[in-house]
Amino acid sequence: MRAVTIAAYGGREQLAVTEVADPEPAPGEVVVRIAAAALNRMDTFIRQGLTGPGVRQPRALPHVLGAEGAGTVVDVGTADTDLAVGDRVVLYPGLHCGRCKYCRRGQHSRCAHYGIRGEDAWGTQCELVAVPATDVLRIPDDVTFEEAAAAPVGYTTSWTMLVTAGRLRPGERVLVVGASGGVAIAAMQIAAHSGAQVLATTRDPEKARRLAELPFVHQVIDGAAPGWCKEVLAATDAEGVDVVVDSVGAPTWRDSIRSLAQGGRLVVCGATGGDTPDVSIRELYQSHRQIIGGPFGGWDDFQRAMEFMFRTGASPLVHAALPFEEIAEAHRIIEEGEHIGKVVVRPS
Ligand SMILES: [Zn+2]
Numbered sequence: 095m096r097a098v099t100i101a102a103y104g105g106r107e108q109l110a111v112t113e114v115a116d117p118e119p120a121p122g123e124v125v126v127r128i129a130a131a132a133l134n135r136m137d138t139f140i141r142q143g144l145t146g147p148g149v150r151q152p153r154a155l156p157h158v159l160g161a162e163g164a165g166t167v168v169d170v171g172t173a174d175t176d177l178a179v180g181d182r183v184v185l186y187p188g189l190h191c192g193r194c195k196y197c198r199r200g201q202h203s204r205c206a207h208y209g210i211r212g213e214d215a216w217g218t219q220c221e222l223v224a225v226p227a228t229d230v231l232r233i234p235d236d237v238t239f240e241e242a243a244a245a246p247v248g249y250t251t252s253w254t255m256l257v258t259a260g261r262l263r264p265g266e267r268v269l270v271v272g273a274s275g276g277v278a279i280a281a282m283q284i285a286a287h288s289g290a291q292v293l294a295t296t297r298d299p300e301k302a303r304r305l306a307e308l309p310f311v312h313q314v315i316d317g318a319a320p321g322w323c324k325e326v327l328a329a330t331d332a333e334g335v336d337v338v339v340d341s342v343g344a345p346t347w348r349d350s351i352r353s354l355a356q357g358g359r360l361v362v363c364g365a366t367g368g369d370t371p372d373v374s375i376r377e378l379y380q381s382h383r384q385i386i387g388g389p390f391g392g393w394d395d396f397q398r399a400m401e402f403m404f405r406t407g408a409s410p411l412v413h414a415a416l417p418f419e420e421i422a423e424a425h426r427i428i429e430e431g432e433h434i435g436k437v438v439v440r441p442s
Pocket residue numbers: 190191192193194195196197202205206207
């Protein structure tokens with residue numbers, strides 16, 4: 095089969111579309127013919143062989159990239175499943191043992207054997223993927239493969255942060271920091287659908303203009319302005335917001351925490367801008383504020399988040415859908431931060 099591979103770590107010139115062996119389904123696995131696979135910032139880290147927080151090197155090269163994928167079931171093998179050949183499906187991106195107490199509770203991302211497809215095993219940017227039948231979810235006919243492939247990481251992570259860990263309540267105010275990628279878009283949609291007033295920061299004037307046009311965004315804050323938390327306070331009757339979603343990290347935590355109301359929660363799923371922030375402990379406890387980790391969730395969060403998307407018609411905003419052959423351009427869009435929403439690639 096054809097696949098997006100890297101044979102060595104490095105720049106975008108290392109990306110290639112090559113022939114690799116078809117997957118052999120293990121007991122309990124089904125084979126899915128991929129129609130669309132989405133990119134994440136993680137893809138660009140893996141391509142470079144980076145080993146930052148949560149980003150490990152793949153075990154062997156060549157490696158097939160891609161955490162997210164959607165397509166059609168072509169073989170159910172020996173799996174005990176009600177899936178049938180021809181079913182349109184989306185894949186849960188997490189790898190897990192399936193047997194421990196966390197896996198049995200649907201909290202797969204807490205499993206000792208937890209990993210991410212495309213990082214700790216071959217990924218989805220190829221023609222055929224063998225996955226446990228229990229990691230496959232049917233999608234409605236009116237959801238496109240591109241939308242389904244673009245949804246799992248953003249919606250599941252946002253669901254974990256805002257609903258499971260952040261315990262978002264109707265009528266609260268939510269601020270999404272550095273709003274442009276799949277997690278940010280999903281977080282704003284989930285918050286808005288729960289009745290929250292949604293604010294977003296971006297450092298890019300063009301992105302600010304596009305964010306302001308989205309129906310679920312109440313106000314856009316200039317994230318390039320020093321002390322931008324003042325603008326958040328001005329927009330919220332000096333009260334601040336109840337929840338901040340921050341995946342930037344060190345550069346934004348100070349303003350994020352100062353944007354929080356009394357008892358507000360900072361929910362965190364990443365630190366792409368730096369891992370060791372300068373934080374005032376007094377600013378936390380004296381205002382009853384909390385910092386909550388909410389990384390990518392388990393099957394339970396994935397299923398609820400995808401059902402949210404199917405039920406509400408929310409879209410992950412596919413910024414670009416390109417053929418595998420343009421994978422270098424897909425990486426460029428993400429590395430240069432051009433996108434609002436997700437970048438998707440297709441086998442043909
Ligand atoms: Zn487990």
